[in-house]
Amino acid sequence: MSEKAKIQDYTAPAGGWGSVHAVASILTQEEVTLLGSEILLKQNKPGGFMCVSCSWAKPAKPLPFEFCENGAKATAWEITGKTVGPQFFAQHTLSELRSWSDHQLEEQGRLTHPMRYDAARDRYVAVSWDQAFAGIGAELRKLDPRAAVMYTSGRASLETSYMYQLFGRMYGTNNFPDSSNMCHESTSVALPEVIGVPVGTVLLEDFDKTDCILFFGQNTTTNSPRMLHPLRRAAQRGFPVITFNPLRERGLERFTDPQNPIQMVLTGGTRISTQYHQLRVGGDGAALLGLCKSVIEADDAAVATKRPRVIDVAFVEQHTHGFEAFAQYCRQASWDDIQKASGLNRAAILEAAKVYASAHAVIANYGMGITQHRHGVETAKMIANLLLLRGNIGKPGAGISPVRGHSNVQGQRTVGISEKTMLVPLDRLAELYAFEPPRQDGLTTVDACEAIIKGSVKGFVSLGGNFLRAVPERSLMEPAWSKLRLSVQIATKLNRTHLVPGEVTYLLPCLGRIEIDRQASGEQAVAMEDSTACIHGSRGQRQPVADGLLSEAAIVAGLAKATLQPNPRVDWDAWVANYALVRDAIERTYPDQFKDFNKRLFQPGGFARPLGARERKWKTSTGKANFTVPKAALNPPQHGDGVFQLMTLRADGQFNTTIYNEDDRFRGVSGGRLVVFMHAGDMKDLGIAPGDLVRLSTVADDGVERSLGGLQAVSFDIPRYSIAAYYPECNNLIPLWHYAEGSKVPAAKSVPVRITREKGA
Numbered sequence: 001m002s003e004k005a006k007i008q009d010y011t012a013p014a015g016g017w018g019s020v021h022a023v024a025s026i027l028t029q030e031e032v033t034l035l036g037s038e039i040l041l042k043q044n045k046p047g048g049f050m051c052v053s054c055s056w057a058k059p060a061k062p063l064p065f066e067f068c069e070n071g072a073k074a075t076a077w078e079i080t081g082k083t084v085g086p087q088f089f090a091q092h093t094l095s096e097l098r099s100w101s102d103h104q105l106e107e108q109g110r111l112t113h114p115m116r117y118d119a120a121r122d123r124y125v126a127v128s129w130d131q132a133f134a135g136i137g138a139e140l141r142k143l144d145p146r147a148a149v150m151y152t153s154g155r156a157s158l159e160t161s162y163m164y165q166l167f168g169r170m171y172g173t174n175n176f177p178d179s180s181n182m183c184h185e186s187t188s189v190a191l192p193e194v195i196g197v198p199v200g201t202v203l204l205e206d207f208d209k210t211d212c213i214l215f216f217g218q219n220t221t222t223n224s225p226r227m228l229h230p231l232r233r234a235a236q237r238g239f240p241v242i243t244f245n246p247l248r249e250r251g252l253e254r255f256t257d258p259q260n261p262i263q264m265v266l267t268g269g270t271r272i273s274t275q276y277h278q279l280r281v282g283g284d285g286a287a288l289l290g291l292c293k294s295v296i297e298a299d300d301a302a303v304a305t306k307r308p309r310v311i312d313v314a315f316v317e318q319h320t321h322g323f324e325a326f327a328q329y330c331r332q333a334s335w336d337d338i339q340k341a342s343g344l345n346r347a348a349i350l351e352a353a354k355v356y357a358s359a360h361a362v363i364a365n366y367g368m369g370i371t372q373h374r375h376g377v378e379t380a381k382m383i384a385n386l387l388l389l390r391g392n393i394g395k396p397g398a399g400i401s402p403v404r405g406h407s408n409v410q411g412q413r414t415v416g417i418s419e420k421t422m423l424v425p426l427d428r429l430a431e432l433y434a435f436e437p438p439r440q441d442g443l444t445t446v447d448a449c450e451a452i453i454k455g456s457v458k459g460f461v462s463l464g465g466n467f468l469r470a471v472p473e474r475s476l477m478e479p480a481w482s483k484l485r486l487s488v489q490i491a492t493k494l495n496r497t498h499l500v501p502g503e504v505t506y507l508l509p510c511l512g513r514i515e516i517d518r519q520a521s522g523e524q525a526v527a528m529e530d531s532t533a534c535i536h537g538s539r540g541q542r543q544p545v546a547d548g549l550l551s552e553a554a555i556v557a558g559l560a561k562a563t564l565q566p567n568p569r570v571d572w573d574a575w576v577a578n579y580a581l582v583r584d585a586i587e588r589t590y591p592d593q594f595k596d597f598n599k600r601l602f603q604p605g606g607f608a609r610p611l612g613a614r615e616r617k618w619k620t621s622t623g624k625a626n627f628t629v630p631k632a633a634l635n636p637p638q639h640g641d642g643v644f645q646l647m648t649l650r651a652d653g654q655f656n657t658t659i660y661n662e663d664d665r666f667r668g669v670s671g672g673r674l675v676v677f678m679h680a681g682d683m684k685d686l687g688i689a690p691g692d693l694v695r696l697s698t699v700a701d702d703g704v705e706r707s708l709g710g711l712q713a714v715s716f717d718i719p720r721y722s723i724a725a726y727y728p729e730c731n732n733l734i735p736l737w738h739y740a741e742g743s744k745v746p747a748a749k750s751v752p753v754r755i756t757r758e759k760g761a
């Protein structure tokens with residue numbers, strides 16, 4: 001495994017030559033130098049392909065290089081010339097492969113043949129597609145559909161996702177957890193109640209109209225770097241950007257545009273954040289309460305002195321419900337409690353509130369630093385509360401902006417990948433396809449894990465992803481997983497989940513989005529939805545890495561045909577021959593959302609789905625936007641008495657469980673991922689020197705031992721009692737029951753742990 005990591009301060013801005021260098025080196029590493037750079041020019045361009053990395057919006061008028069360092073890494077990783085075929089698997093048993101690192105496994109290259117696990121030889125052996133489909137179909141038919149889970153990672157297209165959910169529902173299950181259940185599900189639960197839509201309300205153009213941008217718990221630098229372009233433009237127009245994050249993330253401090261060599265050389269980057277508030281882990285609810293309280297008290301003072309109101313009274317009266325109760329709650333909250341719970345002082349919060357209250361149009365962005373907490377749903381609602389006070393939803397330049405993760409995770413929910421039946425037009429599906437879909441809610445990711453541990457789930461089909469590596473509670477999950485009757489993994493690259501077989505296990509390799517997808521009617525395009533609810537078409541550009549690979553749509557159709565009785569209303573083969581027919585089916589199912597889908601597929605900038613909240617039409621229980629009174633804003637994750645709050649984060653060199661390299665350039669770490677970032681004062685108190693090895697042990701009284709050793713201590717600019725380390729290495733520290741109330745998103749950003757020193761540097 002990894003050598004000791006090197007730690008060095010990173011002083012340059014994000015972007016710039018560092019990015020250019022990193023892109024060149026991954027293209028070389030993946031042996032795609034020439035072709036790769038040509039393909040990069042088609043990335044995120046109308047008529048080209050949509051990046052397989054993050055879901056940030058794609059502009060109608062793209063830059064010459066409309067990709068970022070990490071998008072280029074993701075492209076190179078997918079179009080690598082390296083392959084893993086039957087020969088590789090003949091040489092390596094799964095027991096042997098389990099000792100390889102995550103990086104080594106995926107670095108072997110693209111999967112090329114359908115394989116079945118042979119337990120006697122502890123190896124995968126090649127099978128034909130027909131054998132694979134027939135074998136899986138026979139197993140699925142033997143199972144109770146409610147004991148089967150159909151997981152989706154957020155990359156598959158709208159067409160594939162629609163086919164997959166229809167297949168599952170015709171089979172008889174609503175067990176459609178997806179990566180969203182570990183991600184922005186807190187958003188999808190919070191926002192419908194308060195603004196009547198499960199997604200963000202901003203469009204890309206709003207970034208050019210806004211006059212203040214807020215950031216809560218989102219690391220733009222690494223996870224959605226193209227977003228730094230509109231941010232830089234806003235910063236250059238002189239508008240404030242206010243960030244709340246326990247860590248000083250480099251891109252939110254300074255950014256250099258790698259498309260602009262002159263600026264890179266002369267100025268060393270544009271300042272992005274005008275205020276940077278390093279609150280304690282989980283302190284956002286309290287910080288937001290402080291912001292709201294400041295705005296309300298300023299408004300009270302304005303009323304008393306007959307000055308212009310601070311609150312947007314017309315908006316609050318006409319469009320909202322519950323204001324008085326919320327305002328009363330804020331007035332009564334004590335500054336002492338707010339300061340303690342947020343880790344920020346009153347002056348800092350007032351300073352931010354002053355800027356917020358003087359801006360006409362404000363955008364609030366947030367990410368996993370909000371959603372992956374026990375009170376993540378409530379904190380997302382607090383962000384909405386703050387925006388509603390000044391009418392910052394449903395007007396140009398303003399809105400709520402949950403920054404989604406996977407490139408099509410939002411779209412998959414839109415076309416029916418959901419375990420929550422209320423989000424799915426079941427009646428419409430029943431009518432269109434003449435079948436009776438199951439009506440009870442299915443399993444979320446956490447529910448599915450519980451059921452796997454209990455043994456009540458017996459079959460698991462995975463459309464992408466690396467489930468066992470991404471979920472909490474690894475030490476209980478791995479042994480339970482091997483008791484599954486059936487595991488089917490549809491994937492592009494080998495990962496750890498594939499190395500833990502069930503009784504019957506298939507590994508099905510698929511085309512990636514960047515590859516040309518040829519079907520009977522010609523080359524196919526697919527669609528996806530970005531973070532701003534705009535739909536884009538995407539065309540593969542590269543020859544498939546191996547003959548005989550099937551598209552995800554063809555694999556889903558193959559599984560469906562082998563499992564289901566024929567249904568004259570669904571011609572799976574016709575759909576695979578021409579994906580435009582699937583888009584027609586999506587339009588028939590969701591006529592308002594996907595009007596003229598095929599016609600608008602390649603509209604530059606994507607076509608925006610209609611969202612009520614954008615037009616101030618509130619599809620909530622009250623018919624208005626709802627203020628909500630928080631219950632736990634002053635009750636952050638507890639620390640002290642030797643207990644620290646651990647947040648598990650992404651490094652610059654990874655996409656989720658895909659580890660491109662062991663570096664985290666912006667945080668100054670290279671050549672190792674087993675590190676833990678700590679405050680110097682905490683290290684001193686515990687007698688830990690930089691470079692010492694420490695062990696983290698989860699504080700929980702359920703009798704399960706959860707600990708991880710061999711972590712190198714790094715002295716870092718982070719609040720006291722807050723510590724940080726990398727996902728997925730730390731996932732065995734997270735108890736399965738430690739999740740966000742209401743959404744069941746694992747609370748990966750606040751795991752209570754103790755720290756012990758193992759060994760000196």
Ligand SMILES: Nc1nc2c(c(=O)[nH]1)N[C@H]1C(S)=C(S)[C@@H](COP(=O)(O)OP(=O)(O)OC[C@H]3O[C@@H](n4cnc5c(=O)[nH]c(N)nc54)[C@H](O)[C@@H]3O)O[C@H]1N2
Nearest residue numbers: 070217218219223244281282367368369405406650655656
């Ligand atoms: N290159 C790359 N791009 C990616 C991904 C990737 O792994 N690599 N993953 C994709 C996916 S699926 C997702 S969901 C997104 C994730 O993107 P992010 O939402 O940025 O997720 P994380 O990297 O987990 O970082 C969370 C941020 O929240 C901060 N934080 C942690 N706890 C708190 C807290 O209590 N309060 C506040 N205010 N901040 C906190 C951390 O310091 C960090 O800056 O990125 C997507 N894009």
Ligand SMILES: Nc1nc2c(c(=O)[nH]1)N[C@H]1C(S)=C(S)[C@@H](COP(=O)(O)OP(=O)(O)OC[C@H]3O[C@@H](n4cnc5c(=O)[nH]c(N)nc54)[C@H](O)[C@@H]3O)O[C@H]1N2
Nearest residue numbers: 153179183464465466470490491493495648656657727748
């Ligand atoms: N501790 C902790 N845990 C976390 C998080 C955290 O911040 N901290 N974040 C959570 C979040 S936000 C998310 S979204 C989840 C992510 O969980 P997942 O979505 O399950 O995991 P990924 O790492 O994105 O999946 C990577 C695998 O997807 C496969 N793949 C890649 N491209 C394709 C494709 O085009 N088609 C198919 N079929 N397969 C493909 C490859 O085989 C690759 O190995 O993890 C969650 N887990």
Ligand SMILES: [Mo]
Nearest residue numbers: 179183405406
């Ligand atoms: Mo995510």
